[in-house]
């Protein structure tokens with residue numbers, strides 16, 4: 160392994176050892192504080208275009224297995240770790256992390272002080288970075304010249320509808336870059352799932368006559384998603400039970416007149432306690448968010464807050480005051496992380512059940 164550099168848009172540079180692909184890459188740094196689940200995070204489409212800094216001290220020691228893919232292809236641009244462990248002790252191991260990264264053209268750097276990088280990002284905010292061979296002026300110029308693709312959702316979401324059959328309720332999932340974990344939570348509950356592209360119109364959804372609609376997680380800023388999607392949400396929530404997660408939650412909020420804003424350093428992990436306001440129950444949840452709902456913008460909207468993060472006080476859940484439509488910022492079903500709030504799927508299906516009985 161030769162030296163490679165992580166260079167940051169503010170001029171900072173860190174030297175470590177390359178592993179995985181030897182490609183040069185650029186992306187936004189995302190500090191991931193999960194203690195497990197690097198495979199799930201790397202294959203989560205919501206990390207599209209990002210370089211993940213894993214704060215777990217040793218990454219690679221479970222290799223890559225067939226069961227932990229959150230999508231067929233990894234979408235992360237690169238990874239930064241403290242220690243790369245190339246010996247895997249997992250009996251489900253299929254590939255080493257290094258082999259997986261080489262096959263998918265993902266470069267990595269190990270031997271870096273990930274705590275130092277985390278502190279830097281917490282102090283100066285999230286920023287673009289590159290993984291390069293030489294940290295010279297040319298490399299920084301290239302980094303500054305990088306044009307960010309703002310059509311992230313279109314890059315990762317399915318272009319065509321597909322089905323995940325079941326014998327229960329007909330649930331339609333609008334795909335903004337979903338994790339397979341979401342489909343697993345629904346099929347575990349016997350749902351007959353149809354996944355449709357992100358730009359499906361309300362009329363197309365009504366034609367499919369679903370019993371409930373889920374808006375999935377996904378990458379990038381909710382502001383980059385065309386307004387036609389907000390119109391779709393406005394129409395659908397008024398007629399069909401709706402459950403929105405992650406990017407879907409941010410779009411649900413915007414469709415109802417709230418504003419979203421960028422978080423200073425983003426939050427990617429599963430160690431924040433989140434309080435369910437109505438019961439006072441505190442749960443730990445799996446979060447990955449670079450954006451959040453602007454709290455004051457909720458005034459004069461038909462939404463009320465259902466979950467709040469107890470550390471950064473960000474809004475983690477919303478409910479519509481007139482419709483059976485609700486949302487959460489976090490992933491209720493881990494992937495990776497706790498599944499403490501997976502009963503939210505059951506609450507959604509209870510809404511679906513009473514909607515169906517009235518039809």
Ligand SMILES: NC(=O)CC[C@H](N)C(=O)O
Nearest residue numbers: 376377379405406449450
């Ligand atoms: N979990 C997600 O769906 C991520 C939503 C959005 N891309 C954000 O960073 O806030």
